[in-house]
Amino acid sequence: MRDVAALAGVSLKTVSRVVNREPNVSAPIVAKVTRAVERLNYRHNVGASNLRSRRTGVIGALLQDVSNSFSAGLLRALEDVARQRRHVVLTASLDEEVERERQLVGDLVGRRVDGLILMPATRDHSYLAPDLRAGLRVVFVDREPHGIVTDSVLVDNVTGAFDATRHLLGQGHRRILHLGDLDTIETAHQRQLGYEAALRAAGMRLDPDLVVTGQRTSEMGEEALLRVFDSPSPPTAVFASRNTVAIGAARALRRLGLSHQIALVGFDDFPLADLLEPGLTVVRQDVGLIGRMAADILYARIDGDTSPAERHLVPPKLVLRGSGEIPPRA
Amino acid sequence: MRDVAALAGVSLKTVSRVVNREPNVSAPIVAKVTRAVERLNYRHNVGASNLRSRRTGVIGALLQDVSNSFSAGLLRALEDVARQRRHVVLTASLDEEVERERQLVGDLVGRRVDGLILMPATRDHSYLAPDLRAGLRVVFVDREPHGIVTDSVLVDNVTGAFDATRHLLGQGHRRILHLGDLDTIETAHQRQLGYEAALRAAGMRLDPDLVVTGQRTSEMGEEALLRVFDSPSPPTAVFASRNTVAIGAARALRRLGLSHQIALVGFDDFPLADLLEPGLTVVRQDVGLIGRMAADILYARIDGDTSPAERHLVPPKLVLRGSGEIPPRA
DNA sequence: CGTGGTAATGACACCGTTGTCTTGACAGAT
DNA sequence: ATCTGTCAAGACAACGGTGTCATTACCACG
Numbered sequence: 001m002r003d004v005a006a007l008a009g010v011s012l013k014t015v016s017r018v019v020n021r022e023p024n025v026s027a028p029i030v031a032k033v034t035r036a037v038e039r040l041n042y043r044h045n046v047g048a049s050n051l052r053s054r055r056t057g058v059i060g061a062l063l064q065d066v067s068n069s070f071s072a073g074l075l076r077a078l079e080d081v082a083r084q085r086r087h088v089v090l091t092a093s094l095d096e097e098v099e100r101e102r103q104l105v106g107d108l109v110g111r112r113v114d115g116l117i118l119m120p121a122t123r124d125h126s127y128l129a130p131d132l133r134a135g136l137r138v139v140f141v142d143r144e145p146h147g148i149v150t151d152s153v154l155v156d157n158v159t160g161a162f163d164a165t166r167h168l169l170g171q172g173h174r175r176i177l178h179l180g181d182l183d184t185i186e187t188a189h190q191r192q193l194g195y196e197a198a199l200r201a202a203g204m205r206l207d208p209d210l211v212v213t214g215q216r217t218s219e220m221g222e223e224a225l226l227r228v229f230d231s232p233s234p235p236t237a238v239f240a241s242r243n244t245v246a247i248g249a250a251r252a253l254r255r256l257g258l259s260h261q262i263a264l265v266g267f268d269d270f271p272l273a274d275l276l277e278p279g280l281t282v283v284r285q286d287v288g289l290i291g292r293m294a295a296d297i298l299y300a301r302i303d304g305d306t307s308p309a310e311r312h313l314v315p316p317k318l319v320l321r322g323s324g325e326i327p328p329r330a
Numbered sequence: 331m332r333d334v335a336a337l338a339g340v341s342l343k344t345v346s347r348v349v350n351r352e353p354n355v356s357a358p359i360v361a362k363v364t365r366a367v368e369r370l371n372y373r374h375n376v377g378a379s380n381l382r383s384r385r386t387g388v389i390g391a392l393l394q395d396v397s398n399s400f401s402a403g404l405l406r407a408l409e410d411v412a413r414q415r416r417h418v419v420l421t422a423s424l425d426e427e428v429e430r431e432r433q434l435v436g437d438l439v440g441r442r443v444d445g446l447i448l449m450p451a452t453r454d455h456s457y458l459a460p461d462l463r464a465g466l467r468v469v470f471v472d473r474e475p476h477g478i479v480t481d482s483v484l485v486d487n488v489t490g491a492f493d494a495t496r497h498l499l500g501q502g503h504r505r506i507l508h509l510g511d512l513d514t515i516e517t518a519h520q521r522q523l524g525y526e527a528a529l530r531a532a533g534m535r536l537d538p539d540l541v542v543t544g545q546r547t548s549e550m551g552e553e554a555l556l557r558v559f560d561s562p563s564p565p566t567a568v569f570a571s572r573n574t575v576a577i578g579a580a581r582a583l584r585r586l587g588l589s590h591q592i593a594l595v596g597f598d599d600f601p602l603a604d605l606l607e608p609g610l611t612v613v614r615q616d617v618g619l620i621g622r623m624a625a626d627i628l629y630a631r632i633d634g635d636t637s638p639a640e641r642h643l644v645p646p647k648l649v650l651r652g653s654g655e656i657p658p659r660a
Numbered sequence: 661c662g663t664g665g666t667a668a669t670g671a672c673a674c675c676g677t678t679g680t681c682t683t684g685a686c687a688g689a690t
Numbered sequence: 691a692t693c694t695g696t697c698a699a700g701a702c703a704a705c706g707g708t709g710t711c712a713t714t715a716c717c718a719c720g
Contacts, residue, residue: 010699011700012701013677013678013700013702017698025699026697041460041464043436043439046442047386047677048678050377050705051377052704069402072396079396091409091419110373110375130371250605270601271600272601272603274581275581340669341670341671346708347669347708354666354668379706380707382674384675
């Protein structure tokens with residue numbers, strides 16, 4: 001910048017003004033500086049600028065796994081909102097690891113991100129309190145904040161699971177397998193609750209043999225289903241509480257040749273779910289909407305909105321495609 | 331930091347040493363400083379640190395669309411390599427937009443990323459030359475650099491498309507539709523070349539009616555296929571040169587009730603391709619490997635490797651799942 | 661006991677910008 | 691002709707750290 005100033009014959013501050021497109025610089029000087037910038041291939045040092053001006057134009061996004069369509073879709077929505085402000089997104093995957101969350105939050109705070117979108121792996125977020133007091137803006141996504149008060153955008157998991165289960169019950173199913181994720185994961189727990197509530201509402205009792213939790217990957221889901229079906233009285237329907245697990249379940253049913261005999265409903269839509277045979281009935285969460293809401297709320301805070309933190313619930317939607325409409329076997 | 335130093339009764343520099351875990355600080359002082367850091371909720375300002383030390387611990391990744399499984403998988407692989415160094419990844423989606431590439435590259439360079447992974451939207455990259463001379467490290471992914479010399483990790487698209495087409499020819503197909511992406515996109519062009527080469531190798535001539543380019547989304551692919559099949563002598567096989575387009579093609583065949591009559595091979599694997607009915611035969615590119623290679627090369631450069639830039643070709647692999655093994659109708 | 665080497669700490673300038681304040685010039689009002 | 695206000699430009703001191711070098715203390719060695 002010093003060189004640019006020298007070449008253009010102006011002061012440092014004037015170059016700064018031109019680079020930042022500030023008003024009140026005469027046209028000939030703007031031209032001279034611009035020319036000097038180009039001649040010297042000057043690249044404005046955003047980091048130094050941030051140091052002085054106290055904002056970075058970066059938002060952080062800590063998601064579970066950017067290669068999963070849910071996180072990836074969310075990230076994309078965040079990015080689109082950020083881009084309108086010429087902001088940029090710093091992402092990382094947490095993989096449900098508690099330590100990694102702590103470390104990455106620390107890293108991003110150290111980098112002075114203007115705001116943070118967090119899909120937490122932990123269930124106690126009080127460690128964020130000092131940073132919140134210091135002005136950090138955080139919006140939780142998909143999972144509730146615990147031990148602190150901050151904005152959140154959540155899917156109504158209980159209702160979604162309730163609807164899915166009720167839908168299966170409505171077809172006459174009485175033995176419905178629930179393939180759940182780790183019960184320590186809040187959303188998984190809520191889906192479990194929704195499943196149970198639907199059974200109760202239908203006057204049924206929970207059969208513990210029909211609940212298998214701790215399923216994370218499609219491989220695990222596949223094996224779990226195969227195990228359960230290797231029994232004298234297998235279920236007639238399956239509710240898989242996660243996209244990867246639903247995929248595993250579909251794969252298992254396929255291997256068993258039961259795709260058209262056993263009903264299957266998944267939580268969380270994904271590309272191609274409609275192309276399976278039969279099409280996979282799912283509870284869909286609108287990722288694009290969730291991401292946009294979270295980003296909008298974050299930017300409202302950055303812009304100075306100091307209203308009380310809110311909990312925004314996005315309703316999920318049951319999408320019927322065939323697999324969930326298979327009646328129980330006679 | 332000043333406060334921490336005061337509370338611990340040491341100099342600024344000593345706090346800096348402790349925070350950065352530098353050697354040659356006595357244990358009691360480390361303890362004192364650490365305690366002061368915690369008492370004051372001190373957060374090290376990474377930006378200020380970068381300013382002096384001239385590296386940021388950030389790598390940039392400009393991909394086409396982080397919500398597409400290809401870009402998302404790549405991003406995830408990059409992130410995993412970066413994390414081992416406690417580095418962080420700044421991402422953005424280019425959506426094949428030339429202007430956005432320019433702008434985002436400028437932004438990331440301004441932010442002084444330590445290195446850049448670029449899946450370019452443009453076909454002339456000479457605009458990067460000044461930055462390269464100034465020390466910027468860039469590794470191209472999926473598409474070749476033009477007008478500059480730098481490392482790249484590419485998929486052998488010509489061979490992949492050649493193999494796919496030859497596979498279909500081997501089943502006896504003679505009328506093979508090629509649904510291609512925008513021909514201006516390098517990879518799409520190469521796949522077109524591979525398709526043509528396979529036809530030539532089989533002693534056949536290219537039928538221009540059987541080549542439809544410019545297909546980007548699954549919707550476009552679906553419609554294009556429907557149009558082509560609405561003719562007196564439709565093709566007996568389809569080669570879709572992109573994952574989204576293959577999905578659209580599969581959807582269209584499904585609508586036409588031809589899923590089991592018309593052969594289909596896609597380029598680019600994606601989750602669930604095996605679960606379609608029939609399973610989708612694809613040319614698979616190993617995204618994880620590509621991402622890891624690109625990141626490893628980038629870090630080798632960052633670590634001072636000054637050997638000549640290399641062009642790394644990753645061979646794609648034909649994965650047979652059924653849809654590509656359907657013989658032509660009698 | 662003097663010498664040289666190493667470990668632990670601190671002083672200070674500098675990294676590349678921008679916020680704040682000052683100055684000078686000029687236009688319009690009186 | 692004087693006063694006031696606005697615009698253009700610059701001087702200077704931060705922003706929050708770290709690289710470099712200097713200093714001191716201590717130890718081993720011949």
